[in-house]
Amino acid sequence: MAATRRLANTVAVITISHPPVNALSSSVRHALVKEFGEASRDPKVEAIVLNGSGRKFSAGADIREFGTSAIKTVSLEDINSTIEASQKPVVAAIEGIALGGGLELALACHYRVADIQAKVGLPEVLIGILPAAGGTQRLPRLIGVPAALDVIVRGRHIPASEALKLGIVDEVVQGNALDAAIQLARKVIGYPLNKKRLSTVRISSDSNLEDFLDTAVEKAKKQFRGAKAPLACIEAVRASVHLSYHQGLEKERQLFFSLWATGQPQAQQYAFFSEREAGKWTHSSGARWDTEEAKPIRTAAVIGLGTMGRGIVISLSKAKIPVIAIEQDAQQLEVGKKAVNSLLEREAEKLKQQGSVPSSNLGSVHFTLDFGELQDVDLVIEAVYENMELKKEIFRKLSSVCKPDAFLCTNTSGLNVDEIASVTHRPNQVIGTHFFSPANIMRLLEVVRGQQTSLTAIATAMNLGKKLGKVAVLVGNCPLFVGNRMLGPYLEQASYLLEEGYYPEEVDQAMEEFGFAMGPFRMMDLAGLDVGWRSRTEKGLTGAKVPQGTPARQRLGSRYSPLADILCESGRFGQKTGRGWYQYEKPGGRTGKPDPWVKDFLQKYRKTHQIKQQPSNPEQIVERCAFALANEGFRILEDGIASCPEDIDVIYNNGYGWPKYRGGPMYYASSVGLPKVLDTLEKYYKANPDVPSMKPAFLLKKLAALGGPPIKEWRTQVGKPVNKL
Numbered sequence: 001m002a003a004t005r006r007l008a009n010t011v012a013v014i015t016i017s018h019p020p021v022n023a024l025s026s027s028v029r030h031a032l033v034k035e036f037g038e039a040s041r042d043p044k045v046e047a048i049v050l051n052g053s054g055r056k057f058s059a060g061a062d063i064r065e066f067g068t069s070a071i072k073t074v075s076l077e078d079i080n081s082t083i084e085a086s087q088k089p090v091v092a093a094i095e096g097i098a099l100g101g102g103l104e105l106a107l108a109c110h111y112r113v114a115d116i117q118a119k120v121g122l123p124e125v126l127i128g129i130l131p132a133a134g135g136t137q138r139l140p141r142l143i144g145v146p147a148a149l150d151v152i153v154r155g156r157h158i159p160a161s162e163a164l165k166l167g168i169v170d171e172v173v174q175g176n177a178l179d180a181a182i183q184l185a186r187k188v189i190g191y192p193l194n195k196k197r198l199s200t201v202r203i204s205s206d207s208n209l210e211d212f213l214d215t216a217v218e219k220a221k222k223q224f225r226g227a228k229a230p231l232a233c234i235e236a237v238r239a240s241v242h243l244s245y246h247q248g249l250e251k252e253r254q255l256f257f258s259l260w261a262t263g264q265p266q267a268q269q270y271a272f273f274s275e276r277e278a279g280k281w282t283h284s285s286g287a288r289w290d291t292e293e294a295k296p297i298r299t300a301a302v303i304g305l306g307t308m309g310r311g312i313v314i315s316l317s318k319a320k321i322p323v324i325a326i327e328q329d330a331q332q333l334e335v336g337k338k339a340v341n342s343l344l345e346r347e348a349e350k351l352k353q354q355g356s357v358p359s360s361n362l363g364s365v366h367f368t369l370d371f372g373e374l375q376d377v378d379l380v381i382e383a384v385y386e387n388m389e390l391k392k393e394i395f396r397k398l399s400s401v402c403k404p405d406a407f408l409c410t411n412t413s414g415l416n417v418d419e420i421a422s423v424t425h426r427p428n429q430v431i432g433t434h435f436f437s438p439a440n441i442m443r444l445l446e447v448v449r450g451q452q453t454s455l456t457a458i459a460t461a462m463n464l465g466k467k468l469g470k471v472a473v474l475v476g477n478c479p480l481f482v483g484n485r486m487l488g489p490y491l492e493q494a495s496y497l498l499e500e501g502y503y504p505e506e507v508d509q510a511m512e513e514f515g516f517a518m519g520p521f522r523m524m525d526l527a528g529l530d531v532g533w534r535s536r537t538e539k540g541l542t543g544a545k546v547p548q549g550t551p552a553r554q555r556l557g558s559r560y561s562p563l564a565d566i567l568c569e570s571g572r573f574g575q576k577t578g579r580g581w582y583q584y585e586k587p588g589g590r591t592g593k594p595d596p597w598v599k600d601f602l603q604k605y606r607k608t609h610q611i612k613q614q615p616s617n618p619e620q621i622v623e624r625c626a627f628a629l630a631n632e633g634f635r636i637l638e639d640g641i642a643s644c645p646e647d648i649d650v651i652y653n654n655g656y657g658w659p660k661y662r663g664g665p666m667y668y669a670s671s672v673g674l675p676k677v678l679d680t681l682e683k684y685y686k687a688n689p690d691v692p693s694m695k696p697a698f699l700l701k702k703l704a705a706l707g708g709p710p711i712k713e714w715r716t717q718v719g720k721p722v723n724k725l
Ligand SMILES: CCCCCCCC/C=C\C=C\CC(=O)SCCNC(=O)CCNC(=O)[C@H](O)C(C)(C)COP(=O)(O)OP(=O)(O)OC[C@H]1O[C@@H](n2cnc3c(N)ncnc32)[C@H](O)[C@@H]1OP(=O)(O)O
Pocket: 020, 021, 023, 059, 060, 061, 062, 063, 064, 071, 072, 076, 077, 097, 099, 100, 101, 102, 123, 124, 127, 130, 131, 132, 133, 256, 273, 276, 277
């Protein structure tokens, strides 16, 4: 049953029933028409209450129906118009969530009652579309244009208390929203309904409103870099100001179709479902997310209170997990403690503003220098800097101090998890948890399984990720794992582009116009150039260990760009030193300007090495960088380090600033067409045989030979996940 109806005296209660989130699928819409029609015609019924089963009102339209014929059967807006026109008062009882089409349905009701835990919102923009069942027309009529625009363009989930302040709901109750809605419905029987029909409200326009909307367009262009949905949302809201409700509705519909034609909604909806799929991990043994049990984590510890450690402590505390935070000496402990406490104060303030009590919503943090205090914790996350010997020393200690069933996690961004595990007496309990900086904000968590990591450890780490509000992706153990491994060929191409005549700002601009949050050079400046330099020095690619007579632009027979090394040798580490690929107002400054020093240096460098200059072509910049990423992604799939292309895309969308409206690097390759990607890489590699990273991956060739099947079919061509080192 997609919707049911019962009678509470003279109030009919219609309950949407489509677990798990009561999406408004075709069958639900049919059922709503039937039940609402019968309730309207039933002389015993004087008022109607609409709610959702399982304490969830509705998550909106069934996203899986978009692009299918099912969406064309029974329009949601027709249902909304019928409800709004009802002569009997209709009250929405909002429990849990009323999102997208779910909130649009509630807006068509004459009254809305929410429980205190509920969240409402119009998050369509996050999946590349706009509210298309009257939401862009009714919400501005209810709460005014500025507030409605904020809700629609940001797509955020609004807590009930804020929804009440904004005027989206009429009442918020601590207890049962359904009972309160039934009570309200009884109370308003016989009251006039005209003013409650939002489609009849007029918005008065003035020049300030026009300026406001124009400014919003400019802001959205900058903030959402190439995403079309936010702009369509603004245009739809603009229509609510100038047009009648029905004309506005028509505009909303047109905008929906023009968005669909851009391909962005399909990419964003792919990204939405890929994130959900990432949680459903599988293992080569046949074990899966739903066959293995995670252990509860009641207490945790974090070793190291640098930037990463601090963020991880905050994440755990926000998930209400008490944390023990350890540093190596009193001075560093004091610095770390201060920083963590100040971040915690900010979190507490946010909770207070949302009406929650910080002490019951944040896990306690205890600071210590004593490893002995870790004997009872359920899980430890080591977050010291990237040095194998240091990490091994810590894991030896942890292995002897922690209780036998405690999980030991390493927050390495690419070191060998098996080597770290090998120094413990419990390699099966050791697992990589690669957080992204700042760890309390970034959503991505790469969970790295070692050769001996147990299924329980995998289940526990993946479950912990979810509890921390992260998108956890299970990956195999290889140098740099998935995200950072793919970054190698990408940054290599970016450097070669500089050698061939481009400047950092040109490469960054091309990648930012493509939609990246940050181009490669801005990203390196932010992360710190010294990190990569240290690793290249350790590997003997630069510095004293490079054998005498090695050509400057060659290592082990392959092309090498020493540009970043030379910058580091000049003390240019990026933002932290105030100089890197850009110049900054001061060390630690955030605003980078093109630096004449870099320009001059690049010109001299090209002359010294007699490098042939390429004619400027931004499209070539994007192709070389993006295809280099995807090619490494295909190799990662071949190696079984990621189990499907969707996982790689989730990693890039959530950890590396890839534009979600392009789906991710693997989805992008698929949408460009695998034969074209292959052809471009083949041409490049033929002309540059000393750049092995651009040699087309075997899997890419295989899939291109099959004509480039849809991405969901790639899985069948990928081998079983194995660890390779
Ligand atoms: C001629 C053609 C005319 C066309 C005109 C178009 C007319 C269109 C009319 C109306 C349009 C309305 C627009 C919309 O309503 S779009 C949908 C807007 N809603 C959302 O974006 C909400 C998305 N969902 C979420 O944010 C979360 O899932 C949430 C509801 C908060 C629940 O989170 P959580 O508890 O963490 O659970 P999961 O995310 O894991 O979800 C559980 C399973 O439910 C699936 N799901 C969730 N939402 C939807 C949905 N809206 N449609 C379909 N399926 C949904 C999710 O994938 C999980 O499924 P599974 O377990 O199989 O992975």
